[in-house]
Amino acid sequence: MPPKPRNYSVMPDxxxxxxxxxxxxxxxxxxxxxxxxxRFPDTQSAASLKDNFQDGRRARAAGRIMTxxxxxxxxxxxxxxxxxxxxxxxxxxxxxxxxxxxxxTLTDLGDFIGVDGTLFTTKTGEKSIRVESxxxxxxxxxxxxxxxxxxxxxxxxxxxxYLDLATNDEVRKVFLxxxxxxxxxxxxxxxxxxxxxxxxxxQPIPGGAAATPFVTHHNALDIDLYLRIAPELYLKxxxxxxxxxxxxxxxxxxxxxLSRKHNPEFTMLEAYWAYADFELMADLMxxxxxxxxxxxxxxxxxxxxxxxxxxxxxxxxxxxxxxDWFDLTPxGRRARAAELGVEIVSDLEDFEVTNQIFEKLVEARTINxxxxxxxxxxxxxxxxxNPADPSLVDVFELIANGQELAPGYSxxxxxxxxxxxLQHQAGGEQQRLxxxxxxxxxxxxxxxxxxxxxxxxxxxTLTGAESIRDVIFFPLLKPGx
RNA sequence: GCCCCGAUAGCUCAAUCGGUAGAGCAGUUGACUCUUAAUCAAUUGGUUCCAGGUUCAAGUCCUGGUCGGGGUACCA
Numbered sequence: 001m002p003p004k005p006r007n008y009s010v011m012p013d014x015x016x017x018x019x020x021x022x023x024x025x026x027x028x029x030x031x032x033x034x035x036x037x038x039r040f041p042d043t044q045s046a047a048s049l050k051d052n053f054q055d056g057r058r059a060r061a062a063g064r065i066m067t068x069x070x071x072x073x074x075x076x077x078x079x080x081x082x083x084x085x086x087x088x089x090x091x092x093x094x095x096x097x098x099x100x101x102x103x104x105t106l107t108d109l110g111d112f113i114g115v116d117g118t119l120f121t122t123k124t125g126e127k128s129i130r131v132e133s134x135x136x137x138x139x140x141x142x143x144x145x146x147x148x149x150x151x152x153x154x155x156x157x158x159x160x161x162y163l164d165l166a167t168n169d170e171v172r173k174v175f176l177x178x179x180x181x182x183x184x185x186x187x188x189x190x191x192x193x194x195x196x197x198x199x200x201x202x203q204p205i206p207g208g209a210a211a212t213p214f215v216t217h218h219n220a221l222d223i224d225l226y227l228r229i230a231p232e233l234y235l236k237x238x239x240x241x242x243x244x245x246x247x248x249x250x251x252x253x254x255x256x257x258l259s260r261k262h263n264p265e266f267t268m269l270e271a272y273w274a275y276a277d278f279e280l281m282a283d284l285m286x287x288x289x290x291x292x293x294x295x296x297x298x299x300x301x302x303x304x305x306x307x308x309x310x311x312x313x314x315x316x317x318x319x320x321x322x323x324d325w326f327d328l329t330p331x332g333r334r335a336r337a338a339e340l341g342v343e344i345v346s347d348l349e350d351f352e353v354t355n356q357i358f359e360k361l362v363e364a365r366t367i368n369x370x371x372x373x374x375x376x377x378x379x380x381x382x383x384x385x386n387p388a389d390p391s392l393v394d395v396f397e398l399i400a401n402g403q404e405l406a407p408g409y410s411x412x413x414x415x416x417x418x419x420x421x422l423q424h425q426a427g428g429e430q431q432r433l434x435x436x437x438x439x440x441x442x443x444x445x446x447x448x449x450x451x452x453x454x455x456x457x458x459x460x461t462l463t464g465a466e467s468i469r470d471v472i473f474f475p476l477l478k479p480g481x
Numbered sequence: 482g483c484c485c486c487g488a489u490a491g492c493u494c495a496a497u498c499g500g501u502a503g504a505g506c507a508g509u510u511g512a513c514u515c516u517u518a519a520u521c522a523a524u525u526g527g528u529u530c531c532a533g534g535u536u537c538a539a540g541u542c543c544u545g546g547u548c549g550g551g552g553u554a555c556c557a
Contacts, residue, residue: 016526017491017508067517074514091514109507123515146492146506148518153488155549167492210557229556256556257482345554355557379557425557467550480548 021141024106028136031102037137040114047083050127053119059129061086062114062137064166067147070104076128079113087128088115094132103134109147110140158475171470177296178459178471182249184295185269185455188288194245194271199234201227201251205434208232208382210425211254214264227253232382232450233437235272236411239448240440247271249455260467261403263475267455272411276449278383278394281408282310282371285398285451289369289405293462300464302400303368310371310396317354320361325354351378362399369400371408381421383409384447401461408451415441 028035043062063079063086073092078085092100094117107113117131145151150167157164157171164171186196204223206213208230216225231248238246252268273281286308293304318325321336328336330350337344337353342360344353354376362372374392377385383393394410412418419438459471469475 015491020508067519069516069519070513071516071519072513074516076516076519078517087517089515093514122517124517126515126517128515143491143507148506149493152493153549155488156492158549163492212555254556257554259553260551262556352557375557381557478548 017143018141021108021139021143024108025139025141028102028106028139031098033102033136035136035139037112037114037135040135040137043081043114045083046079046081046086049086049119049129050084053121053127055120057119058116059119060114060116061088061129063112064140065107065109065111065113066144068109073100075104079115087122087126088117089120089122089128089130090134091130094130095134099133102136107136108140108143110142110144111136112138112140155477158469158477159480161473174459174463174465174470175473177463178455181292181296181459181462182267182455184292185249185288185453188291189245189247189271192245192284194247194273195243197235197238197243197246197248198250199228199231199238199248201253203228203234205432207434207437209252209254212256214253214255229254230268230452231270232452233434235270235450236445236448237437237440239272239274239411240443240445244274244446245272258476260469261457261460263456263468263472265476266468266472269453269455270450272448272450274446274448277410277447278373278396278408278449281449281451282308282396282398285406285408285453286369288453289398289458292458296462298462301367302461308369308371308398310373313358313372313375313392313397316362316372317357321357325357349378351376355379363397363404364402366399367401369398369405371396371398373397377421380407380409381425382412382418384412384414385417403457403461404454405458405461406451406453408449411445411448411450413441413445413447 025035040062043060046061046063049059049061061079061081063081066078066080066085068075068077075090077088077090079088090100090103095103114135114137115129115131116133117129120128120130122128145163145167147167151157151160151163157168165175190196202216202218202225204225206226206229208228209232211229213226213229216227217223218225230252231250235246235248247269248271249267249269251265253265254262255264256262258264271281271284273284286306290304290306292298293302298304314326321340325333325336330353333350333353334344337357340357340361342356344356348356358372373394373396374386374389375395375397377383377391377393380393380395383395386392386394396408397404398406398408412421415438418441419433422433422438456468456471459465460468463471465471
């Protein structure tokens with residue numbers, strides 16, 4: 001449900017709960033206390049106070065009041081900071097009449113406070129802070145969601161992620177896992193001599209993938225620009241320029257439908273390694289991702305242990321659709337696909353029929369990681385053809401959890417072949433060729449291996465998230481009414 | 482885009498065959514100096530997503546819409 005109108009000053013009786021809290025602001029100010037606080041430095045985190053607990057030690061902490069249990073002349077509460085929660089114990093005798101009354105009547109669940117006191121252990125054994133003084137750091141004039149159930153409504157969780165994060169611990173853990181994964185990926189590539197680079201997000205010609213781009217306009221130059229659908233063609237220009245190992249972790253934008261697996265902006269890792277090839281890149285991916293599974297303490301149905309099988313695309317398709325699949329006529333393949341329950345729309349080309357088999361019967365059923373290699377060249381116009389069989393390209397698709405995690409190529413560096421392949425792909429679609437990219441290749445690009453890794457889907461797979469919206473802080477939603 | 486499903490108090494959820502919209506938490510008031518989903522007593526809080534329609538009567542049935550979820554399509 002969309003949030004209620006925010007203009008509570010115009011509708012004073014609309015939000016009784018807010019009015020009550022706003023009244024407390026006035027009461028605090030009447031006591032010369034700023035309800036929105038100021039600096040409160042040199043605090044210790046809740047986790048470190050508990051980890052380095054010592055009875056009677058000084059403690060200074062700040063956080064949001066999450067629960068409270070008020071009694072006559074004392075109260076317990078839990079405050080939460082980024083590290084976790086710690087219990088505080090408030091007593092009238094320790095604080096004095098005025099401060100105790102202030103805590104009891106003018107603070108609410110959701111308020112940020114800072115406390116000073118000493119550590120002690122309660123009768124039930126909980127490490128806590130006996131508060132001697134407290135400061136109000138920020139009053140919350142809206143209530144937090146249910147303290148026990150948190151926020152469950154999907155729409156509100158995505159629209160007001162701050163509430164989701166503030167009340168749902170597992171959600172915070174998923175995002176911390178994401179942050180850690182990205183940090184580990186950076187460290188992985190940097191430790192191997194790769195340089196992190198940034199290339200244009202706004203491109204005059206969107207290339208490197210076949211997806212509908214978002215269009216924007218630059219006023220001073222009076223030209224349309226496209227939000228990038230991939231960084232590939234710019235990263236390859238850097239290989240031409242003499243960089244040998246580069247990577248970029250950044251956003252791509254594709255103007256497509258939304259789904260459990262698609263957000264219009266998503267985070268992509270691409271890496272290029274001069275003088276390597278797709279098989280070396282596959283080794284690299286195995287090492288990177290199995291390492292991440294360990295680092296993030298993956299516990300789920302996927303077995304990430306190495307080595308990961310490398311299976312030729314044609315072999316996988318034969319296994320799924322019959323050993324004679326490639327001996328059939330195109331019509332025979334369509335008939336076989338129908339028998340296998342794979343729906344084929346009429347305007348598909350023959351290689352696309354085969355690829356439907358691959359996607360529905362191979363990819364969707366691959367749970368543990370597998371590299372499917374040597375795809376038909378029509379599927380991958382930016383990869384090098386296989387020397388022994390030019391109808392194939394030297395590439396892999398890394399599949400796990402029933403979906404594509406990462407493609408890897410031996411990059412096509414023959415400028416004449418590249419031009420032909422792009423022209424053929426452009427076909428009737430009047431897709432513009434990126435002539436500057438082709439000119440760059442014509443100046444010479446070293447042979448290279450490249451990979452792309454969708455960070456969002458990787459994090460989904462490693463954390464068990466069922467929707468891409470659960471690993472993106474602010475996924476795209478239609479603006480509310 | 483298409484198909485199916487959903488929306489009730491700040492939050493989490495009920496509401497029988499179409500018959501007075503209710504509970505827990507939060508809030509408010511009171512009691513309580515070791516509680517931890519604190520407890521006890523009392524209590525406030527509703528445009529049942531929106532607009533129509535059927536009916537003596539609609540949260541409930543019908544039509545249209547909004548937003549969301551799932552599926553599907555687009556996504557080399």
